[in-house]
Amino acid sequence: MNTKPLSAVSIEGIMAHLDAFQAIANANGGNRAAQNPGYNASVDYVVSVLEAKTNYTVTVQPFNFEITEENATPKFSQISPSPVDYARYLEFNTLSYTGSGDFQASATDGGDGCSASSFVGFPSGNIAIVARGDCDFSTKTDNAVAAGAMGVLIYNYEGQGAFSGTLGSTKSVPVFGISYDLGRSFIDTTETPVLSMFCDMSVVTVYTSNVIADTTIGNDGSVIVVGSHLDSVPEGPGINDNGSGSATNLELATELYRNNATVLNKVRFAWWGAEELGLLGSSYYVAQAIESGEINNIAMNLNFDMLASPNYFRGVYDGEGAAAGIRTGCVNIENLLTTFFDFDNKPWNLTEFTGRSDYGPFIENNIPAGGLFTGAEVIKPDNFRADYGGMANTAFDPCYHAHCDDIYNIDQEVLISNAKAAYYAVTTTSATPLLDRWLTTAQQSPKDRVRAPHHALPTSNVFTKQ
Ligand SMILES: [Zn+2]
Known part of the structure; x- marks a missing residue:
């Protein structure tokens, strides 16, 4: 394995972005929710870092939605x-x-x-x-x-x-x-x-945005969308959910550029708005891409949502759970991430892949996807403590969607190993010629895919509709 990904991304780089998100929340009523000013400040921060540290084409994609507010x-x-x-x-x-x-x-x-x-x-x-x-x-x-x-x-x-x-x-x-x-x-x-x-409620229209940053090189008919939601819930600053994914995504974007990585396929980094209100930003992006035909240029999606839960497990989206048409691609992406963890001697588990984060609109439209998740409100089972340590009878993230999801709610050890796995997945796929063929051809035989035993796990109610 090329070990460069082990050194390119740094925990200091990611923590600097998380400190910035915490400062933004502190200055804006304690949160970065899509309907509140802390979100717009987060957008400005991501744009300013991208403009200072890369030559990417940065676009702020506006959209709006309605919410009800209590009178x-x-x-x-x-x-x-x-x-x-x-x-x-x-x-x-x-x-x-x-x-x-x-x-x-x-x-x-x-x-x-x-x-x-x-x-x-x-x-x-x-x-x-x-x-x-x-x-x-x-x-x-x-x-x-x-x-x-x-x-x-x-x-x-x-x-x-x-x-x-x-x-x-x-x-x-x-x-x-x-x-x-x-x-x-x-x-x-x-x-x-x-x-x-x-x-007694009023309906209010909220104007918000996604941030999109494209590499200036790479085949624009074979685009890798690397996404993470940038908004928090109104209850707190959202540093694990999902500052951790957003900050990692920003580090991936700047390091890919700084390291002059091989980019045969265009990489499109995306920070989605209003995930917490129902995957609104990513859904809007995909709907627009369908309307414009851009959807046909999108090869795959990587999603990073909650990468640093304090009582973590190391979850990789279970590609076998995908629809038949994209299953091979999803499994190949899953294998990239787990191959890295195996190489790095880190335990991992497969986790639910049912569309409850921003990869949902992509897989619904037959675009293969994969990603990482370290756990939310679910109580850590005993057999997970053997692999990962942590606390008994406690949620993976006891501060999930709460005021205390702040800068102290981050496990830096799992965060950096996830960031390295993510960077490995991005740099491997961006450097793969004929990515479409790679995604539709099984990269490992079923025999190679005999893996460490894993346990099915109910995961996040990031978005509860039922
Ligand atoms: Zn989230």
Whole structure:
């Protein structure tokens, strides 16, 4: 193996970018969310580094989206039989894109809410109570509204509390996520409860952008898109999610140029906006590429989202999980990354490849992809502690989507090994002649692919629609 990738990227280079993202969050209300000024400052920072350190063609690609904002604090109470005011976050939460409303009504069981038949006999004007699961929140809400529901309560899986998630687009009625116990208590009672829901929302258009940087050399009919989302959630500075991927991507971009790496295929570095609101930036990019025909020039996508979780595992997207048409390419990309980790004597595991980060719009359009992930809110299983150490009964990232996802929430050891693997994947594919053929031809025999045992792992709810 060419060991140059071991030295080209440095932890100091990546940490300098993470320090900059932390400073941006500190100066902008503690976050870098797409709808807030910290995001635009992050865009400016990435552009300024690219312009200072590379000769790439840098483009800021604008797009916009709608969000709903609260005009007042939402409220949820039981009027009868027993008057109770429920606590926000603890006992109920709003779903993103909830509608407005202010009313009292009886609550009626709507089953799972996934089809019109769930609402046969539903009294129009009531509040629908539906179970989480089987279909997305939006479908449940639309079916309930079609049956005349004034509001929708979605209760969580058994044993789980109040929750949020996204409805994807603005709804006409209030939609709250409540605990399993509360939801069942409304249904498993002889006396129909009368509940009160209050939600006052405005729809706001947000103007934001992606950053795109193209190498000036390389075949522009065979483009490698190397992406990472640049936005955080509003709850915190987003230094692991996804400062870690964004900073690594910036280091890859500047080092590829500084080291004068072989670029036979054009490399397009991308920093996506509004991932946390539903993969909006990458979806917009892919939709535009389809419209312009540029999609036909895109050979593959690499995605780097959460590369430095403090209680990490070393996850590589499971290419076998891809659709048949692109599986060979996805497996080849996976093998590049794992080959590097094997060479570097680092343990790794395959991880879910179902479209929950910005590679989603690419694989949906038959572009092979791969990437890295070090874990989010899922509790680290025992058998992972044997390989990676870390803390028992603790999430891979205990600060996932929280205020404490700051500069101290970074494991530098896993971050640099991931950055080196990423650089190895970028420099190998950018230097591969006939990349399309490489992507459609198995690069290792099934025998070569007998790997260290790995464990299936439920991974991130980066974006909860169900
Ligand atoms: Zn993320």
